[in-house]
Amino acid sequence: MLRVAGASTALSLGAGTAAGGDGHGDGGDDSKGSDGPVAPQNPKDIDPVFGYPSAAESPCLGEASEDCFEAFAKSVRPSHEVEMYTDLPQLLLAVxxxxxxxxxxxQNVNEAVAxxxxxxxxxxxxxxxxxVQLPDGSSESVTVREIAELLAETVGFxxxxxxxxxxxxxxxxxxxESPDHGxxxxxxxxxxxxxxxxxxxPLSSPIVPVGGYWLYRFEEEGVYDLYCPPHEPFGMVHRxxxxxxxxxxxEQTVEDTGRPPxxxxxxxxxxxxxxxNVPSALSALESDALHPERIASRGTVSWEDVVEEHRTG
Ligand SMILES: [Cu+2]
Known part of the structure; x- marks a missing residue:
């Protein structure tokens, strides 16, 4: 009897997983495009503190169209996407x-690209x-001009x-879109x-695996300032x-309850x-580019706008 009950429990759990998915696995490429959505269909509710993390492949990675939102169950369907990037060319890291x-x-290069x-x-x-020696052991010859151009295009985390x-x-x-972000x-x-x-x-995601995603439902009216814990010292902030x-x-409220950006x-x-020459967390959050009114009227503000203001302002 016990064994039968155990088996039936296992079976129903298994069926639930197959029908709904738990957000882990089942994000493989082979299911894409054939049997409909690859994203979990019935993820658990979005937790008000920890959101909903998934190591499964985000249906919206890279250049995906807005249809990618349809891959999510209605109850948790996102209506906006934010991508997390690292823009640090291998060549510059090597140099x-x-x-x-x-x-x-x-010093000359830094001043030239400021x-x-x-x-x-x-x-x-x-x-x-x-x-320059590259990580694969090969070596490459670059000019100072090329280094400067690459540096000017770099906008960091x-x-x-x-x-x-x-x-x-x-x-x-x-x-x-790249490792080690939250x-x-x-x-x-x-x-x-x-x-x-x-x-x-006190909302927070875990570190999201590359290709994976995190869902969060913003409930309170107002301004939320957020950061990526590993990359805040490199200016990786979000509003x-x-x-x-x-x-x-x-109105934005700021209270001195602890360490500032x-x-x-x-x-x-x-x-x-x-x-x-990219902004610090503090200067990005204090930029005109990220002013709450500007965000409210434009809908989205690109990181490139924040960097440009910092470099030329
Ligand atoms: Cu990051």
Whole structure:
């Protein structure tokens, strides 16, 4: 008897998994396009603190169209997507890591790209060659000009869009396009300056595996400031404006309950001193580009706008 009961329990659990999915596995490529959605059809509710994480492949990764939202069960269907990126060219990591540039050249390159564009005249030795070892063991020869151009295009770790307007109750899908990203609120209970609306939970995702995703439902009207825990020191922040009315930004509340956003950006330390001149967490959150009113009227604000303001402002 016991054995039969056990078997039947296992069977019903199994059937539930097959019909609904638990958010893990079943995201393989072979099911794509044939039997409909590859995303979990009946994920558990979205937790008000921990959201809904999944290691299964996000149906909205990369260049997917908005139809990708249909792959989610109605009860948790997102209406917005935010992608989490790392924009650090391998070549720059190699140049920086090997200290391939002299101190003088490094400084010259940094100054030349500080405003985000490279003018020929700003570089002292644009055509001099630099020999770089790549991680695969091969070596490559690049010019100082090429290094400068690559540096000017680099915008670092970021959310895209960086600013997003949603309606109360909307679900946002966070897709991990590269490793080691998460989404956490500046909240008193995370030991941080409190930068979320009254009544907002101390929301936080786990670190989302590459290709996976995290769902969160924003309930409280107001301004939510969020950061990626591993990359906050590199300026990786995000602002969600929750409002019923397009163009109407709710008042933002900031309370000094703990550590404020980082004031400096440490990206140059990862690049061996090469500095793409991107904003710190604090300066991004204080930028005009991410002003709540601007987000409320535009709907989305690109990270590139935030970087451009920082470089040219
Ligand atoms: Cu990150």
């Amino acid at each position: 920086g890591g090997q200290g391939a540039l002299s101190e003088t050249t490094l 405003d985000g564009s490279v003018d020929e005249g700003e570089l002292s030795n644009p055509d001099s060659d630099v020999e 970021h959310f895209e869009p960086a600013g997003l307007r949603v309606s109360p109750g909307d679900v946002v899908l966070y897709s991990a 989404v956490t609120a500046y909240h008193e209970r995370h030991g941080r300056q409190h930068r979320v609306p009254d009544g907002a939970e 969600v404006v929750v409002t019923d009315e397009e163009g109407d930004a709710p 980082e004031e400096t950006n440490n990206l140059a330390s990862v690049l061996g001193g090469l500095d793409p």
